Each structure stands twice: as C-alpha cells, then as structure tokens.
Amino acid sequence: MTTPKAKKSFAQWQDDALSNILSATLDNTNPKRSTRCYLKGVADELRSEGIAVLITTQVFERVLVARLDEDMVAASGISVFEYLVGSWQMSQTVVSNLRGAKGKALDLAVREARVKALGEAQLLLVSYMGLSLQIPDMFPQLGRSGRAIMADALLADPNANPLAEQLPELLSQMAARFANDGLPEVIAPVISELGLRSLQRANRSLLQPGFRSILAALDTLTTNRQIAAAIPHMATFDPEDCNGRRMQTGTALGPFLALSGFPAGDESIAKVYYSDAPQRSHQDRESLHTSLRTTVQFLQSALFEIVNRLIRSGPGERTLTLQLTLRMLATNALRSGMQVDFTKVVDDGFADNLASVWMRLSEPFTNDASLSRLSRVDPDWVTLRALRSVRDGGLDDDQNHISTYWRELTRIDADKEQIDAYLEQQLRDQMPSDGGFIPDCFFVTAVALHLGFVSTIARYIEMMKRIGRFKSEIERVTNSPGMLTPAQRANLPVVMQRWESQLQDMKREKYAMDAQMLDPRRLICAMVFYRFVICFLLRQVDGQGAFPQQAFTMPPESGEKAGEKWRMLPEFLVEDAIEFVVFVTTYAPDVLTDSTAQVGQGGNGLRMFDDVLPLLVVTFLARPKLIRNPYLKAKLVDILHFLTYRDPREDDDYVDTLGGNIPGNIRLHPSIQQFQANLDSNALARAYLVPALLRFYVDIEQTGSSSQFFEKFTTRYYIARSLRALWARAPRYVEVTRRFFMQSGLGTSEATTTGSTRRDQRVIEEFVTRLMTDTTYLLDESLSKLAVIRDIEKKPAEAAGDNDDASRLEDAERMARSFVSLAHETVHMLAFLSRLVPRPFQASEIVSRLAAMLNYNLQQLAGPKCSNLKVQDMQKYSFNPRVLLSELTSVYVHLGLRTSKQSAAALSEETEAIDRFVMAVAEDDRSYSQALFDKAYFILEQRSLKSTQSLARLREFAHKCQSAKVDSRAMLFLESEAPDNYLDPLLASLMTNPVRLPTSDNIMELSAIKGQLLSDPRDPFNRAPLSVDMLEPLPELKREIAEWRERKLAEYQSRQ
Structure with missing residues (x-):
C-alpha cells in the first residue's frame, strides 16, 4: 500500500515556486535543483540567523540580489535584465x-495566498528591472541592455516573441x-532606444515597413495612461540644450516626428x-x-494618438507638451524665411507632422459648423505668452527664447516701440494667467502651420517656377539653334541629354512634392482651420464685435474701432490665411x-468659400488701414x-472695336462661377468691392518690397482683370463705378450704400494720373522690347550665334x-472708363499730359515706325496692335465729342471740358499731326476694326483738333506778349487761376501744381x-490776368 504524499506547507510551496x-x-x-544556482552565502546567513533555509517572500529580495551577483550573471551567460525578465x-x-x-x-484562500506571494515577488522583479533601466551601471553590464530588450519586445510580433505577448501586463x-518613484527615468531609455532605431536607414523611410513597428511600439507604451503621463517628465522630452534642427534627434519625440513623406526628408521617395x-x-501617378x-495619413494619425494621450494624461503634462511644441516652433522660426538653411532647422516632414498633430487637436472647436467657441480665443494670447518669462509661475519661465519669439513677431499694425509700450502696459495691468486649452491650441496650430505647410508652399511654388524656367530654356535652345555658336551646336546633343536628365530629376521631385502638397485630406483639414482663423480675424474688426453669431458689419474706415488688440495680433495670421487660399485656388481648386472644407462637421454654419472668403477679401480691401502691409x-x-x-483669350x-474672341472655348473651374455668384449676392461686395479696388490701384504704388516697381504693375493688372470681369457680368458694378467717379463729397448715408467716401x-x-502714366510706361516698354526681338529675328542665320544676342x-x-x-489691360481700362x-x-x-x-x-501704333512692331510670333506675346490702336483712338472720341443730351448747365460744363481736351491734343507740338489721325483712320477702316x-466720329474729332490748332496760334501770341509774372514758372504758359505756394512763396497755375x-x-x-489744401488763391492777380488776356485777344484778332 502506497503511503499518501504529505501536503506541502505554504513556505515549502513558496520555496519550490520561487x-x-x-x-x-x-x-x-x-x-x-542541481541545475540551479546554489546560493551558499544566503543559505549560511539564514542558518546563522535561525531562519528556515527556504526561499520565501520574506527573503526573496536577499536571494534575488545574490543571484544578480556578477559571477552568477557571468555564469548564466545572459544579462541582468534578461534574467529579471525571464524570472x-x-x-x-x-x-x-x-x-x-x-x-x-x-482552496480559494490557498490560491489567493499563493497569488499574493507571487505578486510580491513580481513587484521586486519589476523594481529591479526598473532600477536596471534607471541606473544601468548598478548591475554588471553583460549581454544585451534592458532598453534594447524592451525595445525588441515592443517591436516584435507577439507570435514570435513571448515577452511581446506579456508586455502590456509587464508595463502595467x-x-x-x-x-511616484521615477517612472520617467524608467521609461526614458526605452523611448530613446526606439528613437535611435527610428533614425536607422531601414526604419527611417516610409517606403519600408520598419517605421510602422516603431509607431506601434510607441502606441503600446502610451496606451498606458501612467506611462503617457510620465513621458512629458522625462529629461529627454524637452532638454534645455536642444533647439533648431537638433529637435529632430535630441528630443524624445523628435525622431518619430522626423519621419517624412517629403523628398527632402527621404530621398528614396523621389529617386525610387x-x-x-x-x-x-x-x-498611374495618382x-x-x-x-x-x-x-x-497612417503616420500622422499614429503621431496624433500619441501626443493626444500625453496631453490628456493631466494638466501638468498638457502644459509640458505645449511648452515642448512652443520650443520646437520658436527655435525653428527661420523656416519661415525666404532662404532657409536646413542645416539649422527641422525638415519639412517634421514641421508638417507637428502641424498635422495640432490641427487634429484643434478640430473639436474648429470643425464646429457654428463656430460656437470662437469667443474663447483671446486676441491677447500672444501678448500673454510674451510676458510669461517675467511673471511668476508662467508657462515659459526660464524659456526666454520663447517669449522673445512672441515679442519679435511682426504685428498687423504695430512697430517695435508700440509693441514694447503695449507689453509694459499689460505688465502693469492684471492679466489672466491661463485662457485654457482652446486659445493655446489655436495659436500653436497657427504657428505650426506657419512654420510647416505654409512655409513649404513658398518653396513648392519656387520649385514650380524653376521647372518652368528650365523647360523654357530647353525649348528656346531647341527651337532656336541658330542663336548658338558653331561649337555650341556641335555639343548640343550631349548638353540636351544632360538637361533632359536634370529635367527628369526635377519632375520626380515635383511629383513627390505633389503627393504631399496637393493631398486633399491635408488641404481640407487646413481649410477647416483657416475658416476658423478668418472668422476670428473678422470678429476682431466687426463693427459690432459679435461675428459670426450676428451678421458682419463693415468697420469704420479709420480702423480705430478694432483697437490695440487687433493691431498687436501677429501678421502671419492674416498672411497665412491669404497665402493658403491663394495656393489652393491656384493648385487645388476642388x-x-x-x-467638409466649407463648413466642417454639421453642415449649416458659415461656409468658407461662399460666405467667409468674400467677407475677407471685401473687408480688408475696403478698409485698408486695418492692415499695414501692402503685400497682404x-x-x-x-x-x-x-x-x-476670365481668360484673356x-x-x-473690347471698347468700340469690332470682332473679338468667342467666349466659351476655355473651360474654367466651377468654383470660379460659384464664387462670382457669391459676390453678386453679397451686399457688402456689391457696395464696397469696386471702390476698394479703385482705391487700391492708387495705394499699391508703394509695396515696401525691393521689387515694388514691377510688383505694382502685376497687382494693377489683376485689379484691371477683376474689374473687367465684374463689369462684364453685372450692370450693378458698372453703375457703382460710375457713381464712384462722379461723386464729390458724398454724405454718410450715400457712402454706406456705395462704398465711397x-x-x-x-x-x-x-x-x-496713375492710369495715364502706366499706359505711357507699359506701352513704351512693350514696344521697345518687341523692337529688340524684331531686330534680333531679322539678323541673318550666320550672324545669330552671339551669346549677347x-x-x-x-x-x-x-x-x-x-x-x-x-x-493691353491698362489701355482697355482707360477706354472703358x-x-x-x-x-x-x-x-x-x-488734360495736357x-x-x-x-x-x-x-x-507709336500708327506712325512711320509702326511696321517695326511686327515680330514672327505675335501670339507668343499676346500682342494685338490693332486692338490697342482701336481702343486708344476710342479714348479721343470719348473725351473730345459730346455723347448725350444734357441740361443747359451740364451741357455748358461738358462743352468746356471737351474744348479743353481738344485744345490740349492740338497743342501737343511733340507728337500731334493731322496726318497721324489720317493714318490711324486708314488702318482702322482697312482692318474693319470699327x-x-x-470711324465717322473719329474723323469728326480729328477735324475739331485741326480747327483748334489754328486757334492755338492766339495762345502762342498771348504767351509771347505776357509779363513774366503772368506765366507759370515751370510750364511758361499763361496762368488763368494763379495760386501761391506757401512753402516757397512761388506762384503757379492751379491745374499745373495740382497735376x-x-x-x-x-x-x-x-x-x-x-x-x-495748402495752396493760397490769388483772386486779384486772377482778375488782372483775365482783363489783360481779353485786351490782348482783341488786339490779336484786329490784326488778322
């Protein structure tokens, strides 16, 4: 009979299990137990202490420490951490x-006692694992490090790595x-190891699968709320000595944010x-x-989830994450410059990922169709951030470069002295210490986009221009080999092969950039955010300050009501919103x-394209004092x-010109028709848009740019084309234009409905004056450049290989x-107006000028040299001299002949104005001749242009000028007989309305000095x-000249 096996005591069970x-x-x-390490020293100690020689929870730590002895570890052939993990x-x-x-x-009690004992043992094992991560030198460093083992487990397939399957429990x-005992120091080495692996070539490219495992590892870590809360407290999370480009490699999150879909961050994207x-x-490319x-999208969604967990893990952690972001942005401010040194700032991918994360974080309030939380954004947020470094307990304490960044931002309408004075005033006042997460998130997202996607827009556009210039050069050389020297022509096949290879490389880069810059998902997210930005800006200048909860009202023209908070806002808020809309309009109008881009989620709010965008354009053009920078x-x-x-083709x-193009051949994007319809139905646009454009045509003379002389012409061309489109589409805009020009000192009520002041x-x-001087300059430059082209084209082929040519x-x-x-556009506007x-x-x-x-x-257009204007390909330059001639001659008729029946008083005034113009044309000794009008008439008639x-009216005007030329002899007689004090000192012409210049005490003709x-x-x-308004009328001298003139004219006529 077999003796029953004795039951083990709890201590004996512990000894066996442990x-x-x-x-x-x-x-x-x-x-x-012959294969197990015999710990003789511990056994002897226990005997000497009178304690049972068994491994129980009471002596577990002593046994564990002895087992971790260097000799023991060396004998086992594995590292301390591997041993602890295995145990x-x-x-x-x-x-x-x-x-x-x-x-x-x-028995339940027995089972729970055993589980509790094992829990105590596990606690010690975990403690020593954590200590070996915190202080690696605490134990013998043999075999693989703890950080590497943990990283391997995080990156491994659970089916291939037993620890990977148990990892969530171990992390917990x-x-x-x-x-509460150094979790940040425990987890930091593991995240650093993941970061190092992320920087390895195999894991750095989005074309390889390695980066997905790394993001999954981070996801596993941050899913644990306590670990997520610990990450912002790591020393490597936001190290003080790390800034600029080093943010990509020197911070805990940097290597993961640096993963890039842009070709600059991963060359294999373009090349492979x-x-x-x-x-x-x-x-196929799509x-x-x-x-x-x-x-x-997978990358950026994963990064968002990670950062979102950090922010949501607690108020302190949110502050630290926000501060890291602010430092990342402030120390990479140079990304917004024209010439960026990428050895000093983060790559496009890093900046774009950071912006993407914060756009997602802002979606709960920006994606709200009704914009119900717009009022939560304090316009003084930037001022608050600039003052944090001088206030106790502020977010940016000891982070002076961050407050410096906010201080030095260009403001909408304030210079450095005004900014400093405002900051000093705010320091004396009681400001709130924290406006909550919404204003933080709004402004951080705005800056992240400013230094991220928006700054990349400029480089994308420059890349497109570079490709265009390169292609044009290839086409020019291909189409004009005669311009090359014999040696260059001989080497042309080799050069063309090299150029074609370069062009292919440029196209690859362009396609790689297209994937990111034209990504509809990214653009829609940004559009939703900028809808919020624009509405925020409009709210600050709204006449009632209640937009969008109430209808927008146009602010006063002075701009004073907007106040200091408006003037102190960063200029980039306005600039980026405009730059982004221009980019989308040009490259991705869909x-x-x-x-979703129109109204966010919900569907019944203000629509970006239909409501918000027209308000933005009309408001800031109609109230130019709100924005100081003419470039914006x-x-x-x-x-x-x-x-x-409207395509010029x-x-x-054309004004008073037969023929023209047939509309409808060029297919335009549907958004253009939709926007035009929105303008036509917008009361503010109908009242203010045309006057605003006409004023800005004048104001754009100064842009503040080094190339302002040429930039103003482009802007005026756009104004002219926009006005032309408005005039052609709706009679209402023509009437507003007429009233604008005919008004003089309108009352307040009329100004409200016409937009005039x-x-x-x-x-x-x-x-x-601008229209006149622009016409002269532009026609002169156009014709002179065409003459150069014609001269070179006429050279014989054997003389064409001149590099200078x-x-x-x-x-x-x-x-x-x-x-x-x-x-063309300037002459058309002159003819129309x-x-x-x-x-x-x-x-x-x-009138004389x-x-x-x-x-x-x-x-120029009809004189002896007009035949010199013809070049080989007129369409290449959009040059149509016949239309130019026809519209230019129509101006003579509009200003020199009566157009309609009017009252006696109006008729008298019109007759005086017409006579003044006719006389001015006839008195122009430099260019006027009757033969010139005859030649113009012949061209217009022969080409059936009018x-x-x-044509009859043009001939009638020419005859009037011929008659006036005879009358002008009397004026020459008067000027030859007049005393010097009756003549204008600059024009040497007889004055009719003399005025004194108080600044020099000289006397001039009023019309001359006004001009x-x-x-x-x-x-x-x-x-x-x-x-x-400073000029002083001289009524006595005026009467004296008039009497003298009358006597002399009588004398002249008696001699005839």
Whole structure:
C-alpha cells in the first residue's frame, strides 16, 4: 500500500515556486535543483540567523540580489535584465496557472495566498528591472541592455516573441510600481532606444515597413495612461540644450516626428518610388500619390494618438507638451524665411507632422459648423505668452527664447516701440494667467502651420517656377539653334541629354512634392482651420464685435474701432490665411467647394468659400488701414483675380472695336462661377468691392518690397482683370463705378450704400494720373522690347550665334510677355472708363499730359515706325496692335465729342471740358499731326476694326483738333506778349487761376501744381511737403490776368 504524499506547507510551496522562478536554490542536496544556482552565502546567513533555509517572500529580495551577483550573471551567460525578465515571465506563468483551470482545484484562500506571494515577488522583479533601466551601471553590464530588450519586445510580433505577448501586463506593473518613484527615468531609455532605431536607414523611410513597428511600439507604451503621463517628465522630452534642427534627434519625440513623406526628408521617395513617374500616365501617378498619402495619413494619425494621450494624461503634462511644441516652433522660426538653411532647422516632414498633430487637436472647436467657441480665443494670447518669462509661475519661465519669439513677431499694425509700450502696459495691468486649452491650441496650430505647410508652399511654388524656367530654356535652345555658336551646336546633343536628365530629376521631385502638397485630406483639414482663423480675424474688426453669431458689419474706415488688440495680433495670421487660399485656388481648386472644407462637421454654419472668403477679401480691401502691409492687400487682389478669372483669350468686350474672341472655348473651374455668384449676392461686395479696388490701384504704388516697381504693375493688372470681369457680368458694378467717379463729397448715408467716401476725390485724381502714366510706361516698354526681338529675328542665320544676342532675346521675350499683357489691360481700362465717366480725364490739371500721352502712343501704333512692331510670333506675346490702336483712338472720341443730351448747365460744363481736351491734343507740338489721325483712320477702316459710325466720329474729332490748332496760334501770341509774372514758372504758359505756394512763396497755375502734386506731394522749388489744401488763391492777380488776356485777344484778332 502506497503511503499518501504529505501536503506541502505554504513556505515549502513558496520555496519550490520561487526557486523555479529565480533558477536559484538554497539546498544543494536536492537532485531536482542541481541545475540551479546554489546560493551558499544566503543559505549560511539564514542558518546563522535561525531562519528556515527556504526561499520565501520574506527573503526573496536577499536571494534575488545574490543571484544578480556578477559571477552568477557571468555564469548564466545572459544579462541582468534578461534574467529579471525571464524570472518575471516564469512568475507570470505560475500566476496564470493559479488563476486558470489548475488553480480551481485549490482552496480559494490557498490560491489567493499563493497569488499574493507571487505578486510580491513580481513587484521586486519589476523594481529591479526598473532600477536596471534607471541606473544601468548598478548591475554588471553583460549581454544585451534592458532598453534594447524592451525595445525588441515592443517591436516584435507577439507570435514570435513571448515577452511581446506579456508586455502590456509587464508595463502595467512597471508603471504602477514607479508611478511616484521615477517612472520617467524608467521609461526614458526605452523611448530613446526606439528613437535611435527610428533614425536607422531601414526604419527611417516610409517606403519600408520598419517605421510602422516603431509607431506601434510607441502606441503600446502610451496606451498606458501612467506611462503617457510620465513621458512629458522625462529629461529627454524637452532638454534645455536642444533647439533648431537638433529637435529632430535630441528630443524624445523628435525622431518619430522626423519621419517624412517629403523628398527632402527621404530621398528614396523621389529617386525610387517616383523613379519612372515622368514616363507614367497621370492616372498611374495618382495611384502612386494615393498609396503614399495613405502611408503618411497612417503616420500622422499614429503621431496624433500619441501626443493626444500625453496631453490628456493631466494638466501638468498638457502644459509640458505645449511648452515642448512652443520650443520646437520658436527655435525653428527661420523656416519661415525666404532662404532657409536646413542645416539649422527641422525638415519639412517634421514641421508638417507637428502641424498635422495640432490641427487634429484643434478640430473639436474648429470643425464646429457654428463656430460656437470662437469667443474663447483671446486676441491677447500672444501678448500673454510674451510676458510669461517675467511673471511668476508662467508657462515659459526660464524659456526666454520663447517669449522673445512672441515679442519679435511682426504685428498687423504695430512697430517695435508700440509693441514694447503695449507689453509694459499689460505688465502693469492684471492679466489672466491661463485662457485654457482652446486659445493655446489655436495659436500653436497657427504657428505650426506657419512654420510647416505654409512655409513649404513658398518653396513648392519656387520649385514650380524653376521647372518652368528650365523647360523654357530647353525649348528656346531647341527651337532656336541658330542663336548658338558653331561649337555650341556641335555639343548640343550631349548638353540636351544632360538637361533632359536634370529635367527628369526635377519632375520626380515635383511629383513627390505633389503627393504631399496637393493631398486633399491635408488641404481640407487646413481649410477647416483657416475658416476658423478668418472668422476670428473678422470678429476682431466687426463693427459690432459679435461675428459670426450676428451678421458682419463693415468697420469704420479709420480702423480705430478694432483697437490695440487687433493691431498687436501677429501678421502671419492674416498672411497665412491669404497665402493658403491663394495656393489652393491656384493648385487645388476642388478643395474650395468640398463640403467638409466649407463648413466642417454639421453642415449649416458659415461656409468658407461662399460666405467667409468674400467677407475677407471685401473687408480688408475696403478698409485698408486695418492692415499695414501692402503685400497682404495685394494678395487679396490675387485671390479675387483667380476667383473671378476670365481668360484673356476669350475677351469679347473690347471698347468700340469690332470682332473679338468667342467666349466659351476655355473651360474654367466651377468654383470660379460659384464664387462670382457669391459676390453678386453679397451686399457688402456689391457696395464696397469696386471702390476698394479703385482705391487700391492708387495705394499699391508703394509695396515696401525691393521689387515694388514691377510688383505694382502685376497687382494693377489683376485689379484691371477683376474689374473687367465684374463689369462684364453685372450692370450693378458698372453703375457703382460710375457713381464712384462722379461723386464729390458724398454724405454718410450715400457712402454706406456705395462704398465711397469723401477722400475719394483725391483718389480719383490720383487714379487717373496713375492710369495715364502706366499706359505711357507699359506701352513704351512693350514696344521697345518687341523692337529688340524684331531686330534680333531679322539678323541673318550666320550672324545669330552671339551669346549677347541670345541673352538679350531671352530678356526681351520674358519682359515683352509681361508688359504687353499689362499694356493691353491698362489701355482697355482707360477706354472703358473714359467712355463711362469722361469728366475726370478732362480735368484741367491732367488734360495736357493725357493728351500728350495719347498722341505719343498713337504715333507709336500708327506712325512711320509702326511696321517695326511686327515680330514672327505675335501670339507668343499676346500682342494685338490693332486692338490697342482701336481702343486708344476710342479714348479721343470719348473725351473730345459730346455723347448725350444734357441740361443747359451740364451741357455748358461738358462743352468746356471737351474744348479743353481738344485744345490740349492740338497743342501737343511733340507728337500731334493731322496726318497721324489720317493714318490711324486708314488702318482702322482697312482692318474693319470699327463701325462706320465710329470711324465717322473719329474723323469728326480729328477735324475739331485741326480747327483748334489754328486757334492755338492766339495762345502762342498771348504767351509771347505776357509779363513774366503772368506765366507759370515751370510750364511758361499763361496762368488763368494763379495760386501761391506757401512753402516757397512761388506762384503757379492751379491745374499745373495740382497735376504735379498728384505724382509728387512736394513743392517743386524746394522739395518741402505740400498738399493741394495748402495752396493760397490769388483772386486779384486772377482778375488782372483775365482783363489783360481779353485786351490782348482783341488786339490779336484786329490784326488778322
């Protein structure tokens, strides 16, 4: 009969279980434990202390420490951390058994006691694991490090790595053990190891699968709330000595944020992924884009989840994460510059990922269709951040470079002295210490986009221009081999092969950039955010300050009501919103009308494209004092031009000119029609848009840019094209234009409905002057460049290989394309407006110069040298001299002949204005001749450019000029007989309305000095500042001259 097996005591069970877990024993007589490490020293100590020589929880730590002795570790052939992990895994297996089917056979109390004992053992194992991560030198460093083992487990497939399957439990125990005892120091080495692996070539590319495992590892770590809360407290999370480009490698999150879908961050994207893209179809390239975009979306979604967990883990952790982001942005401020040194700042991918994360974080309030939390954003947030470093307990304490960044931001309408004064005032006042997460998130997202996607836009556009220039050069050389020297022609095949290879590389980079820059998902997210930004800006200037909860009201023209908070806002808020809309309008217009981009989620709020964008354009053009930077206002004109676009090849509205193009041949994007309809239905646009454009045509004379002289012409061209589109589409805009030019000192109520103001009389005078001087300059430049092109084209082939000629031709062609288009549009606007509102163009102060300008350009277009204007390919430069001639001659008729029946008083005034213009044309001795009008008439008739009635009116005007030429002899007699004090000192002409210049005490003709002051507001004699309202009338001298003139005219006529 078999003797029953004696039951083990609890102490004996512990000894068996813990001995097995630790692979150690205190009993060297037990043959079952012969393979385990015998810890003789511990056994002897226990005997001497009178303690049972058994491994129990009471002596577990002593046994564990002895087992971790260097000799023991060396003998086992594994590292300390591997041993601890293995022991913990063994203990976890035992716990699982106890809680599983095997444990059910035990008494509940026995089972729980055993589980508790194992829990105590696991706690110690986890403690020593954490210590070995915190202080690696604490134990012998043999074999693989703890950080590497943990990283391997995090990266491994659970089916291939036993620890990977048990990792969530281990992390949970580790987090619980070190929650208040150095968890950041425990977890930091593991995250650093993951970061190092992320920087390895195999894991750095989105084209390889390695990066997914690394992101999954981070996801596993941050899923544990305690670990997520510990990460922001790690020393490596935001190290003080790390800034600029080092943020990519020197911070805990940097290597993961540096994962990039941009070609600059991963060369293999352009060189490998898009290697054959130039040869593929558009559909194939779109498939490539979609695949890469999906990968980037996975990356950015994973990064968002990670950062979101850090922020949500607690208020302190949110503050630390926010501060890290602020430092990342502040120390990479140079990314927004024109010439970026990427050895000093983070890559596009890093900046884009950071912006993407914060855009997602802002979605709960920006994606709200009703924008109900817009009021939560304090416009003084930037001021608050700039003051944090001088306030106790502030977010940016000891982070002076962050407050410096906020201090030095360019503001909407404040210089450095004003900013400093405002900051000092706010320091004296009581400011709130924290506005909550919404304003933090809003402004951080705005800055992240400013230094991320928006800064990349400029480089993308420059890349597109570079490719365009390179292709043009290839085409020029291919089409004009005669411009090369014999040696260059001989080497041309080799050069062309090299150039074609370079062009293919440029295209690959372009396609790689397209995948990111034109990604609809990214653009829609940004559009939703900028809808919020624009509404925030409009709220600050709204006449009632209640937008969008109430309808927007136009602010006063002075801009004073917006107040200091508006003026102190960062300029980039306005600039980025405009730049982004211009970019989307130009390169991805489909996004404009996307339903999500329009109103976010919900569907019934303010629509970005239909409601918000028209308000932005109209408000800041109509109230230019709100924004100091003319470049930003010019960008608003860009938006308007692109969204009211009408292709010049379809123009069919030439003034008093037969023929024209047939509209409808050029297919425009549907968004253009939609935007135009929105404008037409917008009451503010109907009232304010045309006057605003006409004023800005004058104001854009100064842009503040080094290239402002040429930039102003582009902006004026866009204004002219936008006005042309408005005039052609709706009679309402024509009427507003007419009322604007005809008004003089409107009352307040009328100004409200027309958008005109009392200052517009000066604007009208300056507008006419600008239009006149622009016409002269642009036509002169256009015709001179075309003459250069013609001269070079006429050279014989054997003389064409001159490098100087090639360079001159290239420059002349480039400038001709620009100047010809500008000249055509300026002449058209002159013709249209002179017909609509002739009186401003007949004003005495400008009529002589206008007549001289018209005569000079008529001589260019119809004079003896007009045949020199013909080049080989007129369409290449959009040059149509016949239309130019026809519209230019229509100006003579509009200003020199009566157009309609009027009252007696109006008729008298019109007759005086017409006579003044006719006399000015006839008195122009430099260019006027009757033969010139005869030649113009012949060309117009021969080419059927005008109707019979129009030609008859042109001939009638020419006859009037011929008659006036005879009358002008009397004026020459008067000027020859007049005393010096009756003559204008600059023009030597007889004065009719003399005025005194108080700044120099000289006397001039009123019309002459007014014309002078329109272009230069200074006294012509001593350059002192002078304005029209300072001029002093001289009624006595005026009467004296008039009486003398009457006597002398009678004398002249008696001699005839």
